[in-house]
Amino acid sequence: MISATTLIIAAGKVDAIVEKFGLAWGKFIAQVIIFWVVFTILKKYAFGPILAMLEQRRQRIADGEAKLEKISRDATEAAKTSQAIIDKAEADAARLVKEADDAAKALQERRQQDAVASANTIIAKAREAAELEKQQLMSQLKSEFGRMVSDATSRVTGKVLNADDQTRINQETATQVSA
Amino acid sequence: MSISFAPEASFSPLLANVHSYASELFEKDSVLGFFTNSVLVALVVLSLVLWFSRKATKNMTLVPHKAQNFFEFIIEFLYGQVEGIVGAKQAKLAFPLLGTLFIYILVSNWFGLLPGVGTIGWGESTGFLSIKAAHDPLLRPPTADLNATIGLSVSAFIVWLFLTIKEVGVWGFLLHTFGPKGGLKGVMGIAVALVFLFVGVIEVVSIIIRPVTLSIRLFGNIFAGENVLHTMSDLMAGTGPVGSFLGSIALPLPFYFMELLVGLLQAIVFTLLCSVYIQLSTTHDDHGHEEGHH
Numbered sequence: 058m059i060s061a062t063t064l065i066i067a068a069g070k071v072d073a074i075v076e077k078f079g080l081a082w083g084k085f086i087a088q089v090i091i092f093w094v095v096f097t098i099l100k101k102y103a104f105g106p107i108l109a110m111l112e113q114r115r116q117r118i119a120d121g122e123a124k125l126e127k128i129s130r131d132a133t134e135a136a137k138t139s140q141a142i143i144d145k146a147e148a149d150a151a152r153l154v155k156e157a158d159d160a161a162k163a164l165q166e167r168r169q170q171d172a173v174a175s176a177n178t179i180i181a182k183a184r185e186a187a188e189l190e191k192q193q194l195m196s197q198l199k200s201e202f203g204r205m206v207s208d209a210t211s212r213v214t215g216k217v218l219n220a221d222d223q224t225r226i227n228q229e230t231a232t233q234v235s236a
Numbered sequence: 237m238s239i240s241f242a243p244e245a246s247f248s249p250l251l252a253n254v255h256s257y258a259s260e261l262f263e264k265d266s267v268l269g270f271f272t273n274s275v276l277v278a279l280v281v282l283s284l285v286l287w288f289s290r291k292a293t294k295n296m297t298l299v300p301h302k303a304q305n306f307f308e309f310i311i312e313f314l315y316g317q318v319e320g321i322v323g324a325k326q327a328k329l330a331f332p333l334l335g336t337l338f339i340y341i342l343v344s345n346w347f348g349l350l351p352g353v354g355t356i357g358w359g360e361s362t363g364f365l366s367i368k369a370a371h372d373p374l375l376r377p378p379t380a381d382l383n384a385t386i387g388l389s390v391s392a393f394i395v396w397l398f399l400t401i402k403e404v405g406v407w408g409f410l411l412h413t414f415g416p417k418g419g420l421k422g423v424m425g426i427a428v429a430l431v432f433l434f435v436g437v438i439e440v441v442s443i444i445i446r447p448v449t450l451s452i453r454l455f456g457n458i459f460a461g462e463n464v465l466h467t468m469s470d471l472m473a474g475t476g477p478v479g480s481f482l483g484s485i486a487l488p489l490p491f492y493f494m495e496l497l498v499g500l501l502q503a504i505v506f507t508l509l510c511s512v513y514i515q516l517s518t519t520h521d522d523h524g525h526e527e528g529h530h
Contacts, residue, residue, distance in 0.1 A: 107296075
């Protein structure tokens with residue numbers, strides 16, 4: 058049991074502590090009020106706005122990160138799309154080039170064939186012309202040669218050749234020249 | 237000049253005469269008897285905090301100006317620490333108190349290191365505007381006044397109680413404090429319940445003692461710091477004007493750095509302990525439930 062003496066001693070010690078450290082309700086309440094004023098001011102005018110600003114900034118950074126990620130994703134997608142377009146364009150270009158090449162080759166071949174045909178025609182015509190010219194020359198040669206033979210014969214024989222003689226001599230000469 | 241540390245000299249403490257209480261600036265029995273030098277400094281601290289917080293939060297922008305940036309850094313750091321201890325949910329509720337405690341204690345502690353605090357005041361006159369020692373100083377840091385530190389710890393205790401009851405309820409608090417853990421049944425369960433009932437009584441005593449320990453720890457450290465600085469300043473007081481002047485500057489200088497650290501440390505200790513107390517009482521006790529599943 059706690060005796061009355063003990064309680065008195067304890068109360069005396071408490072009084073001594075209160076006296077030594079200047080404890081008083083008025084001072085205590087004044088300090089508490091000042092602290093609560095600081096608390097209220099900081100809570101309303103400092104912590105609230107600052108934490109809201111930090112949250113706003115955090116949100117903005119998160120949004121920025123999300124946008125960045127979306128942009129990156131879109132860029133990758135765009136790169137893929139553009140690559141597909143380029144691939145398709147390349148394929149189309151290759152196909153067109155091949156078609157053009159084929160068409161050019163076909164045209165070249167056709168032109169070549171036409172040229173060959175033209176050349177053959179020209180050659181044939183030239184041959185025909187040459188043959189005709191040859192025949193004309195041969196005919197002229199024969200007639201000239203016959204005339205010269207007739208002339209020579211008439212000079213050698215001193216006989217005036219009639220038309221039959223001339224015709225016969227010409228024919229014989231032509232036959233011999235042709236042979 | 238010479239200082240004698242002869243072994244045969246009888247030991248006498250060199251502690252400066254710093255009062256363990258705050259001095260009243262008006263008549264003790266008057267209406268303004270509560271207005272002590274620590275209340276005056278508390279008002280100055282209040283003004284400083286108000287001025288700086290206003291400066292920091294005025295015209296706030298997403299790209300912060302210098303004061304805003306500095307204040308944001310402090311608050312973000314503190315919020316991170318508090319959130320790490322009490323959790324995200326309680327941090328929103330507890331941070332205003334814990335943040336205020338830290339800032340108020342830190343500014344008060346460091347205010348006590350300003351030249352003139354504890355040395356300007358009333359004392360035995362030695363000439364025009366000159367005194368031998370300030371028996372009743374004009375300024376005294378609030379954290380070197382037990383009234384203020386008890387006020388801080390009681391405020392913290394009230395908020396702690398409010399947050400605890402709000403989170404777990406009165407029954408939850410009683411169950412958390414006195415309730416048996418482990419899910420044992422039968423005779424062993426009764427024995428364990430008795431043990432936890434006894435542990436609960438000890439827990440209640442420890443809870444009641446918390447404001448006392450918090451306030452005395454803070455007061456003791458800051459008051460001791462005041463004593464150390466005054467003692468060091470007065471150590472060469474009897475060595476002539478030049479020696480006394482140089483001694484009063486050079487000798488306390490290393491201790492100023494120590495007191496800067498002590499001031500910060502005590503603000504951290506007070507705030508962290510309050511955070512831990514809140515965390516301990518607002519955490520839901522699911523151990524028995526979990527063990528029941530196992």
